[in-house]
Amino acid sequence: MIRRQALLHLLYWFAFAQGGVIAAVLIPVHVLIQGILGPLGVVPVVDRHYDTWVRVLGNPLVKLYLLVLIAVPFFHFAHRLRYLLVDLGVPAAKGAPAQAVFYGGAVLVTLVTIWVLLTTVPISFG
Amino acid sequence: MPANWWTRSRRYFLYVVREFTALPLALWLLWLLVEIKRAGDGPARYSPHGSAAFVVFSVIVLLFALYHSFTFLTLAGTIIHLRFIDRPVPASLIVLSQFALWAVASGVIAFVLIWFGR
Amino acid sequence: MPDKKVTIQATRFDPDRDEKPRLQSYEIPFSDESMVVLDALNYIKSHVDGSLSYRWSCRMGICGSCGMMVNGTPKLTCNAFLRDYWPRPVVVEPLNNFPLIRDLVIDMDDFMHKLKSIKPWIIRKQEIPLGGGEHRQTNDQIDEFRQFSECINCMLCYAACPVYGLNNEFLGPAATALARRYNLDSRDQGLTQRLPVIADTEGVWECSFVGECSVVCPKGVDPAKAIQQTKLDTTMRFVLPFGTRE
Numbered sequence: 408m409i410r411r412q413a414l415l416h417l418l419y420w421f422a423f424a425q426g427g428v429i430a431a432v433l434i435p436v437h438v439l440i441q442g443i444l445g446p447l448g449v450v451p452v453v454d455r456h457y458d459t460w461v462r463v464l465g466n467p468l469v470k471l472y473l474l475v476l477i478a479v480p481f482f483h484f485a486h487r488l489r490y491l492l493v494d495l496g497v498p499a500a501k502g503a504p505a506q507a508v509f510y511g512g513a514v515l516v517t518l519v520t521i522w523v524l525l526t527t528v529p530i531s532f533g
Numbered sequence: 534m535p536a537n538w539w540t541r542s543r544r545y546f547l548y549v550v551r552e553f554t555a556l557p558l559a560l561w562l563l564w565l566l567v568e569i570k571r572a573g574d575g576p577a578r579y580s581p582h583g584s585a586a587f588v589v590f591s592v593i594v595l596l597f598a599l600y601h602s603f604t605f606l607t608l609a610g611t612i613i614h615l616r617f618i619d620r621p622v623p624a625s626l627i628v629l630s631q632f633a634l635w636a637v638a639s640g641v642i643a644f645v646l647i648w649f650g651r
Numbered sequence: 652m653p654d655k656k657v658t659i660q661a662t663r664f665d666p667d668r669d670e671k672p673r674l675q676s677y678e679i680p681f682s683d684e685s686m687v688v689l690d691a692l693n694y695i696k697s698h699v700d701g702s703l704s705y706r707w708s709c710r711m712g713i714c715g716s717c718g719m720m721v722n723g724t725p726k727l728t729c730n731a732f733l734r735d736y737w738p739r740p741v742v743v744e745p746l747n748n749f750p751l752i753r754d755l756v757i758d759m760d761d762f763m764h765k766l767k768s769i770k771p772w773i774i775r776k777q778e779i780p781l782g783g784g785e786h787r788q789t790n791d792q793i794d795e796f797r798q799f800s801e802c803i804n805c806m807l808c809y810a811a812c813p814v815y816g817l818n819n820e821f822l823g824p825a826a827t828a829l830a831r832r833y834n835l836d837s838r839d840q841g842l843t844q845r846l847p848v849i850a851d852t853e854g855v856w857e858c859s860f861v862g863e864c865s866v867v868c869p870k871g872v873d874p875a876k877a878i879q880q881t882k883l884d885t886t887m888r889f890v891l892p893f894g895t896r897e
C-alpha cells in the first residue's frame with residue numbers, strides 16, 4: 408500500500424522520534440553535571456578521576472546506557488539537520504545521496520560508539 | 534520562496550532555532566565519546582576536560598538542550614493520544630507526565646554521576 | 652471623530668499589462684470601529700476603483716473565500732478588524748505560496764486537487780442499502796474527529812506553511828487534517844485507500860512541524876496535530892507486532 412521510498416521515511420521518522428525523546432530526557436543533566444558542575448569543582452563527578460571513571464565504564468549496564476545515550480539521538484540529529492538544510496534552501500538534502508550521508512552518519516556514530524565502549528575499558532562487574 | 538523566509542517572523546525563527554539545537558547537542562555527545570575513549574589512556578595520562586572554554590561551551594549547549602527538551606516534550610505531549618477507561622487523557626496531563634519523567638530521570642542520573650564520583 | 656482615515660495598500664496585478672504585482676495605496680474613511688479589511692476593499696471597489704479584484708462571499712467567516720495576507724499574516728479579511736491595525740497602513744496582499752491570477756485573486760487548483768486526492772467522503776467496504784438504516788454514532792465517536800471537520804478550506808494554512816512554499820508537491824495541512832477527519836470517523840473504512848497519499852513521501856513525512864498552520868487557522872482545526880498524529884499512527888501500525896502492514 409505504501410511505496411517503498413515512503414516506508415523508508417516512516418522508519419526515519421520513527422528513529423527521529425525515539426532519538427528526540429532520549430535527547431530530551433537524558434542530555435541536559437549530563438551537560439549540567441559533566442560539562443559545568445564537574446569541571447567547576449562544585450560536585451565530585453565520575454569522569455573527574457581516572458579510577459572512578461574506569462570503574463563505572465567497565466559496568467556492562469553503563470555501557471549499554473551510554474550506547475543508548477550517544478547513538479540513538481544521532482538519528483534525531485541527522486533527521487533534523489537534513490530537514491533544516493532543505494528549509495534553508497538546499498533541496499539536494501532531500502535526495503537519496505543526502506539520506507545515505509545523514510542516516511549513514513548516524514549508523515557510523517553507532518558503530519564507533521560500540522567500538523569505543525567495547526575496546527577502551529574491559530567489561531567488569533566490580 | 535527566499536532562503537531567508539525564517540527571519541520574517543519570530544515563530545519561524547524559533548522553529549529554526551528548535552531544529553538547530555541538533556548541532557550543539559551532537560557536538561557535545563561527540564565530546565562525551567572522546568572522554569570515554571580517553572579512559573583508555575591509562576591512569577598516568579588521563580586528565581578530564583576542564584578548561585574555561587569547555588565550560589562556556591557546555592553552558593551554551595545546556596541552553597540549547599533545555600530548549601530542545603521543553604519544545605520536544607511539549608509537542609510530543611500534544612500528539613500522543615491515549616485513552617484511559619474509555620476517556621481520552623487530556624494533553625496537559627500527558628505533557629505533565631513527560632516532564633515528570635524528565636525530572637525523575639535527571640535526578641537518578643545526577644545521583645549516579647555524583648555518588649560514584651566520590 | 653468625523654474624518655478618521657485609514658490607508659490600505661492593496662496588491663494590483665493585471666496579467667495582460669503588468670510584469671509583476673505592485674502595491675497601490677488607497678486612503679478611505681474609517682467610519683465605523685467594527686469595519687474589517689474586507690469592508691475597506693468593498694469600499695474601494697464601489698467608491699474608488701471598480702477594477703479591484705478579490706474573492707469573498709459570506710462576510711462572516713464561513714465560506715473561506717476571503718483569505719489574504721494582511722500585513723504579512725494570512726487572515727480571513729472579513730475577520731480582520733481595521734481597529735487592530737490603525738493608524739498604521741494596512742497592507743493587503745494575495746495569499747502566499749499560490750500562483751497569482753489578478754490583484755488579490757490566487758489560483759487554487761492545486762489545493763482543489765489535493766483535497767480530492769484524499770477522498771474526503773465516507774468510504775464503506777460494502778455500502779449498506781438505504782433501507783438498512785442509518786450509521787449510528789455516539790458523542791464520543793463524534794468528538795474523535797469533530798475538530799478536524801471544522802475546516803472551511805480557506806487555505807490560510809497553506810499560505811503560512813514554509814514547507815509548502817518550498818515544495819508545492821507537499822500534500823499540506825488542510826488536506827491531511829481532512830483525511831484524518833474521515834480516518835477517525837467510526838463510519839469510515841477508507842484508511843487503506845487514503846494511506847498511499849497521506850503516508851507518501853510528499854505526504855506527512857514532508858512536514859517538519861513548523862506549526863504555523865495551526866496558529867493561523869481561523870477555525871481551530873490544528874492541522875499540525877493532525878499531521879503529527881498521522882505520522883504516529885502510521886508508524887505504529889507498521890512497527891507494532893499486531894499492526895497491519897497493508
Ligand code: SF4
Pocket residue numbers: 801802803804805806807808809824825828864867868869870871872873874
Ligand atoms: S485547516 Fe484551518 S487554515 Fe487550513 S484551510 Fe482549513 S480552516 Fe483554513
Ligand code: FES
Pocket residue numbers: 707708709710711712713714715716717718727728729730
Ligand atoms: S467572506 Fe466568507 S469567510 Fe470571509
